[in-house]
Amino acid sequence: MGVYERQQREKKILEAAIQLFGEKGLHVSTMADVARKTRISKGLIYFYYKSKEDLYLALTKKGMDELKELFNKSFGKPKEKTGLEIMTTLVEGYLSFAREKAVFHDALLDFLSVLDSYQVQREKVSPLILESPYFTKLLQSHHDLAKLGIKAISMGIQDGSIRPDLHAESAFYTLWSMMIGYTKVTGSVSLEPGDIKINAESWKNGFLKLFFEILKGSNTPFKSQPVQGKLF
Amino acid sequence: MGVYERQQREKKILEAAIQLFGEKGLHVSTMADVARKTRISKGLIYFYYKSKEDLYLALTKKGMDELKELFNKSFGKPKEKTGLEIMTTLVEGYLSFAREKAVFHDALLDFLSVLDSYQVQREKVSPLILESPYFTKLLQSHHDLAKLGIKAISMGIQDGSIRPDLHAESAFYTLWSMMIGYTKVTGSVSLEPGDIKINAESWKNGFLKLFFEILKGSNTPFKSQPVQGKLF
């Protein structure tokens, strides 16, 4: 009954949800599954999370925080890395994250969709989402994330590793878009029959080449490609 | 009883589904809704579409075809446009499509997810999807779409409007990724509070600038920006 135990339980539920939603998918998993997996009664689960959406948002929040942590770590120690190096670490990390923690990345994208509806017409968003305490927190985390990415690019511009004519904010969102799109498209690329000359690996290389070209400008066309070489 | 009437009904059902799924979302809409909206009996709906998934794939196919049509039209009359101009029309069209016909675009992305599962482990894809006649058709349409995009870039490389060092296939997928990502991210950009200096418009401009930079190379840094100017 102590605060600690309560937090432990909350965490346990969340972790079960992460596993379950990750393996079977959100719609296929049920609250009963979560209860069974945690050995915690359904009633108590509803004490900690007000609805299934609330639980899902909690999961989203955790994913967002892990991503933020990953962004943070990409900076390394102060002055250790150039902005471009930070960005390199960051893409690498992001793409791994999207692949290995697909539940989180999917949840994040779902949240972006919610944000879209929210902005267009607040009423279209389910009350269960709006009422969740995680919704506001998520709004903040999402913002923090963007700020970190923008900061990395700004640093690169400052230290000369990234071309100076870039608008950091737009550039960050563009690069983020690219990465999101990459995760969406990558599965279908390998299915292309022979008449399209591409395969998973060549496409990834091509993608990264263009990604970094945006950061560096194409007149520095990868003479030495340490960045690309390091990736993955 | 004529073939014509049959096609009319089939179309009517599909159109109701497009509206319904578009407004309320796939999961929230029911086959009963579709029946009610069309004033067609549930049984008959199942006569035309073997399952809800089948209907959704039909919708996806229609979306894919509209997109293909849009791609095709972007080429204009033979020799009328440069590859770069074609690409300009194409992004413009794609982004409008994604915004105005969001159901279709969402369905397309869902299909890409299916393709991902399909490639990793065929069994993970629901039989209802695999058994739908639209599945194979969709495979083809998706392929056609990619070929068209690649063709446009190849043409640009040929006619000198697009930089020659581009690998057309990778470039197309990268640019497509960007556009997909753009549609996912764009809704949340406008929600950013003041401390991030960006708004919907500036971000779109930034995005397009980088998009075309990839095609043209950054050493032609938008002196005259006719392309960008035309957009939207």
Next chain:
Amino acid sequence: MGVYERQQREKKILEAAIQLFGEKGLHVSTMADVARKTRISKGLIYFYYKSKEDLYLALTKKGMDELKELFNKSFGKPKEKTGLEIMTTLVEGYLSFAREKAVFHDALLDFLSVLDSYQVQREKVSPLILESPYFTKLLQSHHDLAKLGIKAISMGIQDGSIRPDLHAESAFYTLWSMMIGYTKVTGSVSLEPGDIKINAESWKNGFLKLFFEILKGSNTPFKSQPVQGKLF
């Protein structure tokens, strides 16, 4: 449109039903299945058979007739066989029939159930059954069947091959009961674990022994067992 063609079609439908109901079961098979299999439209099927029950009763009738035919054939040429020999052929035939044409035998038992309800409370029998022209015909065929069996026993009593103190009618029904029960029970006998000393073969032998003992009396306890030996 000739009478002949009509009969052909009727037969074709019936045969499809026999196959279908036999393979998948009555409840699992649909009228649409029948239509598909025969390449005859549903509407026309309903022209020949007024309802699914009607079709099933037609099937039942055909089974009953085949059984009657089998009974008839068991008699052989006039004076060729003793009553006991006839009965021997008859059991043999009946058990093969029940095994190899299980649809027919099941249908026959279903009909006996209907008769049961009919006798207890006429209203409990579905109108679809009562209205079928096959119902009355079935009543007659069923009666014919019984008469044939009784006749065989009577002949045996006359010719001395069957014990004289038997009441032919009761004996026939009893022996028929035995055979019906045999077909119901036989599948589960082989599943008995080792602590019940029986297997499919020993039980069949035991069954037949007692079956014929009823006909011959136990004081002729199978010294020579030609009858038993011949079976199957």
Next chain:
Amino acid sequence: MGVYERQQREKKILEAAIQLFGEKGLHVSTMADVARKTRISKGLIYFYYKSKEDLYLALTKKGMDELKELFNKSFGKPKEKTGLEIMTTLVEGYLSFAREKAVFHDALLDFLSVLDSYQVQREKVSPLILESPYFTKLLQSHHDLAKLGIKAISMGIQDGSIRPDLHAESAFYTLWSMMIGYTKVTGSVSLEPGDIKINAESWKNGFLKLFFEILKGSNTPFKSQPVQGKLF
């Protein structure tokens, strides 16, 4: 919430099913009927019974157990009865059971059919049946039942009331077959028109005569017929 209440509800549902399935038949009755009759929500019915098949197997189990109980009671106190007397009580009981509790007897026969399929090809049996916890229990109960019947005959052989040359196992199954067949055939006997000299009563007598003849041997042809006299 107590265990007792739970069992009460479970029982209530089962009893409603027994009535419903008995009156209208399994296929005609619906789970909604059961819910309505018990005033228990559909969801809760599915909480107690995982599927309609599960509920039907539960019913079958109850029937099997009642029959087992009946078999057990037939033995009376130790050494009180001869094997033959036990068998007498047993047939009497069985036939009453089959008549008065027809749902149970029908369910039992359905189970025998399942066993048949199970033995021929396990896959042909619906997963809903195989997954029911009652399936295994039923396998055991069915076995117990057979053992009891065999035991009664063995006892009779020991105490001299039943002829010694009988193979108890085969004899039991044969006699069981007879009884099953009797229940199937009996309804149609009374419908026979006058030209077949039989009626319900005479046929029952004839049946029982032969039944006991199998047990006693025909050279003891019912001089004193206390056994027969007692029946019904």
Next chain:
DNA sequence: AATGAATGAGTCTTCATTCAT
């Protein structure tokens, strides 16, 4: 005579959520 599109009541089943204990 022949078709097969059309009906719609009915089937089993699921699951987020609540609440008496």
Next chain:
DNA sequence: TATGAATGAAGACTCATTCAT
């Protein structure tokens, strides 16, 4: 605080039968 039994609306889908053409 904790349970898990209870709810009931909703879901996808089926199929015997009819009838306009």
